[in-house]
Amino acid sequence: MSYSNNKRFTLSVVAAIIVGYGHCATAAPAKPSISWLADTISTNDINVHWDMWWGENASSWRLLANEEQKCSGELSPNNPEAQSGQCDVTFVSGNYNLVVEICNASGCTQSDSRSIVVEADSSTTSSGGGEVTATVNEIAPAKPVISWLPASIELTAASVSVDISWDMWWGANGDHWRLLQNGQSVYSNTIVAQTTNAAQTAATQVSLINLGSYEFQVELCNTSSGADICTLSNAVTVALIEPGNTVTDTGTDETGATDTETSTPSLALGEYNAAYKNTTGKVVASYFVEWGVYGRDYHVENIPAANLTHVLYGFIAICGDNASALASARNAIDSECADQADDTVTLVDRYATLEKSYPGDAWNDPIRGNFGQLIKMKQQNSDIKILPSIGGWTLSDPFFDIANDPARRATFVTSAIEFIQQYDFFDGIDVDWEFPGGGGANASKGSAADKQGFADLMTELRAALDVLQIETGRTYELTAAINVSAAKVNNVNYVAAAPYVDYFFAMSYDFYGAWNNEVGHHSALYPMENNANAGFNVSDGVDNLISAGVPASKIVVGAAMYGRGWKGVIDGQGNGAIDGSWEAGVLDYKDIELNYLGGENGVGINGFIYQYDDVAEAPSLYRASTGEYITYDNPRSVRAKGEFVINKGLAGVFSWEIDADNGHILNAIHQGLAHTLIIEPEN
Numbered sequence: 001m002s003y004s005n006n007k008r009f010t011l012s013v014v015a016a017i018i019v020g021y022g023h024c025a026t027a028a029p030a031k032p033s034i035s036w037l038a039d040t041i042s043t044n045d046i047n048v049h050w051d052m053w054w055g056e057n058a059s060s061w062r063l064l065a066n067e068e069q070k071c072s073g074e075l076s077p078n079n080p081e082a083q084s085g086q087c088d089v090t091f092v093s094g095n096y097n098l099v100v101e102i103c104n105a106s107g108c109t110q111s112d113s114r115s116i117v118v119e120a121d122s123s124t125t126s127s128g129g130g131e132v133t134a135t136v137n138e139i140a141p142a143k144p145v146i147s148w149l150p151a152s153i154e155l156t157a158a159s160v161s162v163d164i165s166w167d168m169w170w171g172a173n174g175d176h177w178r179l180l181q182n183g184q185s186v187y188s189n190t191i192v193a194q195t196t197n198a199a200q201t202a203a204t205q206v207s208l209i210n211l212g213s214y215e216f217q218v219e220l221c222n223t224s225s226g227a228d229i230c231t232l233s234n235a236v237t238v239a240l241i242e243p244g245n246t247v248t249d250t251g252t253d254e255t256g257a258t259d260t261e262t263s264t265p266s267l268a269l270g271e272y273n274a275a276y277k278n279t280t281g282k283v284v285a286s287y288f289v290e291w292g293v294y295g296r297d298y299h300v301e302n303i304p305a306a307n308l309t310h311v312l313y314g315f316i317a318i319c320g321d322n323a324s325a326l327a328s329a330r331n332a333i334d335s336e337c338a339d340q341a342d343d344t345v346t347l348v349d350r351y352a353t354l355e356k357s358y359p360g361d362a363w364n365d366p367i368r369g370n371f372g373q374l375i376k377m378k379q380q381n382s383d384i385k386i387l388p389s390i391g392g393w394t395l396s397d398p399f400f401d402i403a404n405d406p407a408r409r410a411t412f413v414t415s416a417i418e419f420i421q422q423y424d425f426f427d428g429i430d431v432d433w434e435f436p437g438g439g440g441a442n443a444s445k446g447s448a449a450d451k452q453g454f455a456d457l458m459t460e461l462r463a464a465l466d467v468l469q470i471e472t473g474r475t476y477e478l479t480a481a482i483n484v485s486a487a488k489v490n491n492v493n494y495v496a497a498a499p500y501v502d503y504f505f506a507m508s509y510d511f512y513g514a515w516n517n518e519v520g521h522h523s524a525l526y527p528m529e530n531n532a533n534a535g536f537n538v539s540d541g542v543d544n545l546i547s548a549g550v551p552a553s554k555i556v557v558g559a560a561m562y563g564r565g566w567k568g569v570i571d572g573q574g575n576g577a578i579d580g581s582w583e584a585g586v587l588d589y590k591d592i593e594l595n596y597l598g599g600e601n602g603v604g605i606n607g608f609i610y611q612y613d614d615v616a617e618a619p620s621l622y623r624a625s626t627g628e629y630i631t632y633d634n635p636r637s638v639r640a641k642g643e644f645v646i647n648k649g650l651a652g653v654f655s656w657e658i659d660a661d662n663g664h665i666l667n668a669i670h671q672g673l674a675h676t677l678i679i680e681p682e683n
Helices: 328-339 350-355 369-380 399-404 408-424 450-472 494-500 538-547 590-598 635-648 664-672
Strands: 045-052 060-065 068-074 083-090 094-104 107-110 112-116 124-126 131-132 152-153 160-168 174-183 184-190 200-208 210-223 227-232 234-241 276-279 284-287 310-318 385-391 428-432 479-482 503-507 556-561 562-566 587-588 608-614 618-623 626-630 650-655 674-681
Touching: 045 060, 045 094, 045 369, 068 083, 083 284, 094 276, 131 562, 152 160, 160 210, 174 200, 184 200, 200 210, 284 664, 310 328, 310 369, 310 399, 310 428, 350 369, 350 587, 369 618, 385 408, 385 608, 399 408, 399 450, 408 450, 450 479, 450 494, 538 635, 556 635, 556 674, 562 590, 590 618, 590 626, 590 664, 618 635, 635 650, 635 664, 650 664
Parallel strands: 152 234, 284 310, 284 650, 310 385, 385 428, 428 479, 479 503, 503 556, 556 650
Antiparallel strands: 045 083, 060 068, 060 094, 094 107, 094 112, 124 131, 160 200, 174 184, 174 210, 210 227, 210 234, 276 674, 562 587, 562 626, 608 618, 618 626
């Protein structure tokens, strides 16, 4: 069976989050979100609305206030479309933590807690059995937010002074506050309480003398009858490190010149991520998907940015015929494109991208959401490259017409440039056209003209970026996510396109998957001993690209932060998809490690047995009692890919997708590329 005749899904797809339509739930529902409510509300009758924007659907829901059910309802699942609900609730005056819980047959998922203060206009509200009197000093203050602090600071003298300031943007005021350092009060002061809806701010300075990690929180309080009613900020962690932890690379770079670069590690990398110094200059990139902020609960702040050279934002759409897009995405795109011309780039999920609020955001900030968080990430990691990835598996349909029409190409190119000018934290453009010549989500798309159309598109994008560089003085990159099968590589004129592209992200994974019952290693580095996966491995794919005219120095090899699996496997044939983390047949690496492997160095749990193919450099798990088989990348196979990149003179390693890792895969990328370990992870 040839690669070109299979429906080889790459996980650079919006469909990666889809479990399916009209099926029994294979996972608990995606995470709901309570709509905006003021921190302090002066009426007792409140309408509470919630939305679940995308993901596994629920069949019922309920609203909890201080863990007491206030209302509930039934839902009609229509995976993976959005769901919502609302109810009117009467509260007596007081403080309430609201939580929405949605459930299906596989479990329940709760929203983040939303704290509100209900005030009676007269300060006295009847509560059936008596009266409740509320005064401003009996109301918990709104939540304070600590201003940005660096993740790490060098101890260059006997002590270091750190300025700590905070803001409370809107809500009930406090009359005094405290600064907590590692849970202990180190400073306190009074503060003037204005009205119940006025902002407050204050600052102090602390002196740090000992190396280590410091956690800071601000506690804003009111005094009532001699007792404090307080609200804590989120914790902010700062590491005090010795100058010796600033790594200086005194070796040579790839040109032979002496490299004396220094870098200070960020210790706040999360989970099992260690801190590494990129001593080779190789690309270490990963895709961040906008829908990850929902059920996956993965946000920009979770990205271990200090360990990456590139973050690719998936996905940006194109106005026009998006027949392959999922219905909810297509509706969202159509709404965005109502006042845009066809062939112009546009957002998909405006709420996740621009409107979702995070700590420190003001309600009237024009850019919040993922983009607002990416701006802050860029401010803290100035060298990182952030690229909007345009297209993807279900959003590639417009490319087929745009690329082969000079006028339409011009419209697209102009729009793409305007997009990165509008959102100027972006450092270029990533094109994810799946796939020139056909074989993508839309079987009716693709022609021989795409071979030159891709090259023309890259040529004109590069020319436009060059003009922009002159205007801004910045450097912009042009990259492309591409297939590595022989048939699809031959559908592109890489000799013509390659000079204009900085990096080609080779999607060297998904060689096998549950879209059919053919079982195999989905991301093997080499052919197996029996050569059964010839043509369906990383090494063969890279050879295809080099033979087609792609310089080795521009090829970035793909590593999978997920696995694929089948059930009922007998003699190499599957019988459907294994239950997945979010989608049938697909499991996050961190899910595999925790629930199937039994730890990073586990040998299998719950009946699964770990195996490793030393020839193909590919791990797998198998449970004989059910015939369930999982193929995935693990730290060992990823280290081998890094070594392969070094030996072949390739550009680096990228991964799909960052929210599926717990740090072990990204660490392994750095290890394989022989990067210098700076600091071990804390946990």
